[in-house]
Amino acid sequence: MKILVCIKQVPDMESRFKVNAAGNWYEETDLAWRMNEYDEYAVEQAVQLKQQVGDADLTVLCIGSDRVKETMKKALAMGCDRGFHIADDDSYLKDPFAIATLIAAYAKEQSFDLIFTGMQSQDRGSGQVGVLVAEMLGIPSLTTLVEFSYADGTVNAKRELEGGIKAKVSCATPALVTCQLGLNTPRYPTLPNIMKAKKKEMISTPVADLNPEASLLEVLQVTPPEKKGGGLILEGDPADLADQLIKLLKEKTTALA
Amino acid sequence: MEYSREIYWNVGHGAATLVPMYLLSFVAVAILVYLFARRIKIYKQGLPLNRTDQLPQRVSAMIKNVLLQSKVLNVRGPGLAHALFFWGFFILFLGTCLIFLQADFTDLFFGIKFLKGPFYLFFSLILDIAGLIAILMLLGLLIRRYEVRPPGLENSADDIIMHGLLLTILISGFVIEGVRMAVTESGTSLALWSPVGLGVAKLFANLDETTLLGLHSNLWWFHLLMVIIFIAIIPLTKFRHIFTTSANYLFTDLGPKGLVPTLDMEDEEAETFGTALITDMSWKDLLDADACTSCKRCQDRCPAWTTDKPLSPMKIVQQIGEIAEISPTTPLLGAIEKDAIWSCTTCRACQEICPANIEHVNKIVDMRRNLVLMEGEFPGEEVMTAMENTEVNGNPLGIAFASRGDWAEGLPVVTLEQNSDVDILYYVGCYASFDKRNQAIARAFIQLCDAAGVKVGILGKEEKCCGEPMRKMGNEYLYQMQAAENIEQFNNYGIKQIVTTCPHCFNTLNKDYRDLGLDVDVSHYTEYLAELLEQGRLKVTPQAFDCTYHDSCYLGRYNDIYQAPRTLLAAAGAQLTEMEKHRAESFCCSAGGGRILADENIGSRISEKRAQMAAETGAPTLISNCPFCLTMFEDGIKGAELDEQLQPKDLAEILVERLAG
Numbered sequence: 035m036k037i038l039v040c041i042k043q044v045p046d047m048e049s050r051f052k053v054n055a056a057g058n059w060y061e062e063t064d065l066a067w068r069m070n071e072y073d074e075y076a077v078e079q080a081v082q083l084k085q086q087v088g089d090a091d092l093t094v095l096c097i098g099s100d101r102v103k104e105t106m107k108k109a110l111a112m113g114c115d116r117g118f119h120i121a122d123d124d125s126y127l128k129d130p131f132a133i134a135t136l137i138a139a140y141a142k143e144q145s146f147d148l149i150f151t152g153m154q155s156q157d158r159g160s161g162q163v164g165v166l167v168a169e170m171l172g173i174p175s176l177t178t179l180v181e182f183s184y185a186d187g188t189v190n191a192k193r194e195l196e197g198g199i200k201a202k203v204s205c206a207t208p209a210l211v212t213c214q215l216g217l218n219t220p221r222y223p224t225l226p227n228i229m230k231a232k233k234k235e236m237i238s239t240p241v242a243d244l245n246p247e248a249s250l251l252e253v254l255q256v257t258p259p260e261k262k263g264g265g266l267i268l269e270g271d272p273a274d275l276a277d278q279l280i281k282l283l284k285e286k287t288t289a290l291a
Numbered sequence: 292m293e294y295s296r297e298i299y300w301n302v303g304h305g306a307a308t309l310v311p312m313y314l315l316s317f318v319a320v321a322i323l324v325y326l327f328a329r330r331i332k333i334y335k336q337g338l339p340l341n342r343t344d345q346l347p348q349r350v351s352a353m354i355k356n357v358l359l360q361s362k363v364l365n366v367r368g369p370g371l372a373h374a375l376f377f378w379g380f381f382i383l384f385l386g387t388c389l390i391f392l393q394a395d396f397t398d399l400f401f402g403i404k405f406l407k408g409p410f411y412l413f414f415s416l417i418l419d420i421a422g423l424i425a426i427l428m429l430l431g432l433l434i435r436r437y438e439v440r441p442p443g444l445e446n447s448a449d450d451i452i453m454h455g456l457l458l459t460i461l462i463s464g465f466v467i468e469g470v471r472m473a474v475t476e477s478g479t480s481l482a483l484w485s486p487v488g489l490g491v492a493k494l495f496a497n498l499d500e501t502t503l504l505g506l507h508s509n510l511w512w513f514h515l516l517m518v519i520i521f522i523a524i525i526p527l528t529k530f531r532h533i534f535t536t537s538a539n540y541l542f543t544d545l546g547p548k549g550l551v552p553t554l555d556m557e558d559e560e561a562e563t564f565g566t567a568l569i570t571d572m573s574w575k576d577l578l579d580a581d582a583c584t585s586c587k588r589c590q591d592r593c594p595a596w597t598t599d600k601p602l603s604p605m606k607i608v609q610q611i612g613e614i615a616e617i618s619p620t621t622p623l624l625g626a627i628e629k630d631a632i633w634s635c636t637t638c639r640a641c642q643e644i645c646p647a648n649i650e651h652v653n654k655i656v657d658m659r660r661n662l663v664l665m666e667g668e669f670p671g672e673e674v675m676t677a678m679e680n681t682e683v684n685g686n687p688l689g690i691a692f693a694s695r696g697d698w699a700e701g702l703p704v705v706t707l708e709q710n711s712d713v714d715i716l717y718y719v720g721c722y723a724s725f726d727k728r729n730q731a732i733a734r735a736f737i738q739l740c741d742a743a744g745v746k747v748g749i750l751g752k753e754e755k756c757c758g759e760p761m762r763k764m765g766n767e768y769l770y771q772m773q774a775a776e777n778i779e780q781f782n783n784y785g786i787k788q789i790v791t792t793c794p795h796c797f798n799t800l801n802k803d804y805r806d807l808g809l810d811v812d813v814s815h816y817t818e819y820l821a822e823l824l825e826q827g828r829l830k831v832t833p834q835a836f837d838c839t840y841h842d843s844c845y846l847g848r849y850n851d852i853y854q855a856p857r858t859l860l861a862a863a864g865a866q867l868t869e870m871e872k873h874r875a876e877s878f879c880c881s882a883g884g885g886r887i888l889a890d891e892n893i894g895s896r897i898s899e900k901r902a903q904m905a906a907e908t909g910a911p912t913l914i915s916n917c918p919f920c921l922t923m924f925e926d927g928i929k930g931a932e933l934d935e936q937l938q939p940k941d942l943a944e945i946l947v948e949r950l951a952g
Contacts, residue, residue, distance in 0.1 A: 046684060046689075048691045064692075064752070066683045066685075068679075222669070222678065222679075223667060225665065
């Protein structure tokens, strides 16, 4: 069985973000980098599947500068067998369509049985790359999975829908699945696996070799959210709270006018 | 007339006595040696470890602890009883040796007798008193064990055998003496030099001589037989501690105190890390188990045990011993509960008090290492998150690394990136850097240094967690990554002196980092400021206030720094009321051993227990010297609903309020 898991390296969300000079993305200095949270679920599920079927080869794919190799190493330490790095210093300028074409170009040649991706990235949050790849490859995709099982060429899964509703779905492989929070608890790599990961194959291919297509979308401007007035928390017993609220509504708003 | 007595009186000094006596003695010693050789095989299942370096120091440690009973005496009541019993029994042993020396050596071959005259009188008196003290102490310990029965004291068949046999030997010895004296010394002034024997002799005064002679001879052989049994069963019973505990003093850890051995992460041959089986431990770890006498001093002081967690340092050591003896291939963490291993705060109270110099803490850290490095297991998800946070941002709190130096804004301190010409590097640590409450410590320390004219630099965003909580949780790999980056920064800037406000950072930089190549002077701020105070550079105006003071584990037990903080407190005008558990007996706040990263969800809260102890002093302020302690006391005091009467503060905060200005 051939499995692919696509991951993205994203800044830690606790970082202090600044808009870059071009005004179209964030500045990269002083950021700490880590694996996109949803991709960690994807890696974990892919590794679990590999352990389940035994005879499987699991490739981790990542697009970005050389910096992303650190994150790929974590995926290798978690249990992926080999790494495929698409070297692209400007990947942040590519839209989900352009990114998907790169992944699809690689995946087409390899004919994977199953492709795992995160539901979305923590920094761009488009949620499109996985489904676009599936469309380009002409295979079914199951999105936002919170449960996953595989047997005899069939994926059975549960998707998370709005309002806490879940949907049971299934499809035959080859297929692509995108992973949501709650699917699993990603493992902490053991030291022997960290050591082994250092020796695993990691192929780095220049992005140009995969005939990148132009983005369909262009980010025109990135701005921090507008500063809004802080919230106000009222304290006291209910009767007192009501009085406070009426007073505020009278003084600060026209609601009671 | 020359005072003396006839050795082998009544039993005779011929072959009929000597042959069976020496034969029995030889058999007893042979059994002893054979059984110990078997036990040594158990220890040899462990890995090699050099514990025979610095021999003079080792021998002196052994002499001090065996002959002077130094560590035994650290606990007054039973410790004193044991020491007095030991001294009594030891004197009797020496006395027996002298008798043997004269009767079967100096007198036999050279006709020299030294047990005579004034020396004999002295000898006789001392041995009588020694025997009496030994009996009294043994009775006292017997009553303690079976009548008083302090909680946690477990009685086994060993204890009955030991008390029974020793009492039989001692009492039969006095009866033999009394019966002999009833025949040979009745009415003489010589008898006064054996007061206990004289007392016994009076009990037998009415018997006729033939009966006395027969009784004496039978008792003499009985007494000998008891001694023979005693010698032979030493390795089979807790009596073995006579040898194993003495050996443990000889092979003791000579320090630095509390150093955790550094694992070789580059070792390509290593198939396993940490301890899963007893064969992953050193031979000394297995000897430790045999040196344990179940005195439960460690258990009494263990903050985890006393708050109903499944950790008893004593039981862990004993479980290791049982596995090593009975089923050496059994995984340790089958017999030992994982929750016991995770509950340890590495406070070192067990190791500090242990009268057998057993090393509990590193065994636990080594078992954690196996769980973390080989299995990827942690006590909870929150701990795994803290590890990941540290990997990404260099702090367990998960706050952006770039904001690490933000607390220093507006204060008279530079980052070394701006200017590396400073007197000291203040290694801030994660809690003083990021935790709102603890930033007050960092700010206070800077102000104190500024007032003393010390130029302080920090690394700011170039500083990483020292790695101590991760290391003590078992994550040696993450620790070494953090350490390597920190050491590189220290070296890049050519740092000469580092001061920390966190005792965990202090202990780690000052001891653990040495193994990784750091060679810089490291101090904790309490010692550093006490020195500035003494030099007159730091001027503090005393303002009277009442407080109690908490000795943090890593400043106190790990580094024996008890005086400097108290000197600073005195200079600040403190009226210090000590808690019952203070200095080396201090009770952990619960945050050590990486527990700062973990939720405490078994048993009651350690921090609340300590807050209670502080409140019992009646002092309104609880002073500590460690950001972890302060964090725990802020929570513990609220949790124990003591916030109306008790406030936690760091010593630096007290001092900065009193800067002469």
